[in-house]
Amino acid sequence: MKLSALFIALIPLLGSPVIHAETTAAPVLENRAAQGDITTPGGARRLTGDQTEALRASLINKPAKNVILLIGDGMGDSEITAARNYAEGAGGFFKGIDALPLTGQYTHYSLDKKTGKPDYVTDSAASATAWTTGVKTYNGALGVDIHENAHQTILELAKAAGLATGNVSTAELQDATPAALVAHVTSRKCYGPTVTSEKCPSNALEKGGKGSITEQLLNARPDVTLGGGAKTFAETATAGECRAKPCASRRKRAATRL
Incomplete structure (x- = not known):
């Protein structure tokens, strides 16, 4: 698990x-x-x-x-x-x-993107978006609603308040659950620049979007980030400050500053 x-x-x-x-x-x-x-x-x-x-x-x-x-x-x-x-x-x-003396539950369904009606079988992306932003969305979406509008996450709220944050996972950092804290993309599959240009064009940096999950992770910059997914950092950026360079080059500069 x-x-x-x-x-x-x-x-x-x-x-x-x-x-x-x-x-x-x-x-x-x-x-x-x-x-x-x-x-x-x-x-x-x-x-x-x-x-x-x-x-x-x-x-x-x-x-x-x-x-x-x-x-x-x-x-x-x-x-x-x-x-x-x-x-x-x-x-x-x-x-x-x-x-634990107290427990609670929240509803588990996601939403159909076209109709807005309940989709009773959710996935990790829609579920994670719900607990990170408080907004229901369609299966596969991260940090956006059914209209593809971005919503602030609890990690982003914490950073805006000047608090120290961390994001740690036993999976890839681009996996839906940890990615939901830092990314806003129309598909959970948009790990890096290449696939984002193909599957999430509205999110691609060259189209004026926030970039792939990996690029948004670098922008969000939690104080502590631990997990897998190093392969995606080797992809060549298609736009932004690291255009024509591997995303890893920006990661190394960020680590140096830290």
Whole structure:
């Protein structure tokens, strides 16, 4: 499974109460494994009694100092449940993810580009665009809506606020999930200048666009960027400051400045 992470340091944007990672005030939340015989009535019960005070004790009423957002690409409740059943059994408990006092969901559908109606089977690009920008879009799109208008991402918002950011992935940096934080293209396939000129002409630098995913990654410049995809950096740029040169030449200059 591909894993991506967005790091935002010293973030004052979250004014609501946050979960404290080291809370010990609510031991009832630290172990939600079934305690009894699961073959008897009530034996599979994980929680008993009123949880209000335990939940209240797990919150701190001040802004978060740092935020680390972990994305398991294609991971949902079904995958977590299957892993839990395999590793811990039906009444089992993961000490990490199952100890979180609050969980939430957001809708999973994308939109049909032509009709604007729901497309009930989404892909990583449309899904990532939703959680990075708050905007629904069509499958394959990154950072743009169904009308191909770009929308600001949470990483871009953080940088605009003067915060330190990072984008780390076990996949290629141009892959849909990490790319959704830094790029605005009409197709997730537009990794480099060559394919962008063919498949995403409106995004190509020579057409006045923002460029390929790789070129936009270089412009976005998170403070920390780790992942695969080095091959695309070797492509020759078709426009911009590195025209007729490999994208990697700009990457090296950026690294030197850092």
